[in-house]
Amino acid sequence: MRKVDHDSRREEVASVASRLIAEKGLEALTTxxxxxxxxxxxxxxxxxxxxxxxxxxxxxxxxxxRIDQRMQNAIAELDEISLDYFIPMITAGLPLDEASDREWRVRFNLYHYCLTKGGKGLKEQIEKISQFRVLMDEFIRTLQKKGEVRRDIDPELITKMAFDMVMGAAQNLLMVPMPERQSHAAYLFAIVEKLRPVKTPTITAVPA
Structure with a gap:
């Protein structure tokens, strides 16, 4: 019971600390x-x-x-792997509500902190990003084999585009008023649609 209480208290401290960082910046986080x-x-x-x-x-x-879990939950109920995975995944991965806004503000502070401090934190983030890119690449290749994604585009290129696009969009959205963010991010989904293979219409022979 003590272990549970100890972990629960640590999580509470982390949650409050993240709120201070999101609202006032890292410099505001003092003991x-x-x-x-x-x-x-x-x-x-x-x-x-x-x-x-x-x-x-x-x-x-x-x-x-919390960002990672939000994205996993968004696709957990989907029955099979398809390009439609991208829609809820992107939606869950962007700062489109107050909770995710707070999480992304903290995440970008994390990147700045790791880049300036270096050390273990930076190494962990580089490894995490690398692992995510590998998983994304495998996902794209699976979709291409299933005919869900165009095969004329290098899967590695799609992976880089998807990752950098979401990261950049998340940063930009933090500077957009909350009521406008959903419509501002609509172009991302339009790009995803461009990855679908173009289906050749079936021509039905006309009886002589």
């Missing part, structure tokens, strides 16, 4: 500000985390995992 938000002392925080850096990384992982 004093965090303790105030949680209604506890700085000493209590040290019981769950050994340093501020640990809290920062926990907040980033909290947001990162």
């Amino acid at each position: 004093r500000a965090l303790a105030k938000e949680l209604g506890c002392s700085i000493g209590v925080l040290s019981h769950y985390f050994n340093s501020k850096e640990e809290i920062v990384m926990a907040a980033f992982k909290w947001a990162d995992q």
Whole structure:
């Protein structure tokens, strides 16, 4: 029971820390500000985390995992692999509501933090992105074999396009008013539709 309570409390701290980062930026995340938000002392925080850096990384992982889980949940109920996977996956992976907006703001702070600090955090992000690209490439190749995606386009090229397109769109959407984001992202789905093979119409012979 103690283990569950300890993990639950760590997750709560990570959640509140992520909110501070999303709303005010990484520089606003101090142990004093965090303790105030949680209604506890700085000493209590040290019981769950050994340093501020640990809290920062926990907040980033909290947001990162929620984005990943959101995307997995979006396709979990689909019966078979098809190009239609992309639609709910892209929708779930973009900051189109308040919850995902917060998660993406934290994620972009994570990228900036890792790029400036380097070390283990940067290595983990590079490995994660690499693994995601491999999975995406395999997914595209499977769709091409099934005739769901055009075969005249290199699957590696589609993978790079899809990944960079969603990442770039997510960043841009953070600067668009929330009510306008859905329509602003519509072009992404139009691009996905361009990946469908062009079906040759069947010509029915006319009886003589």
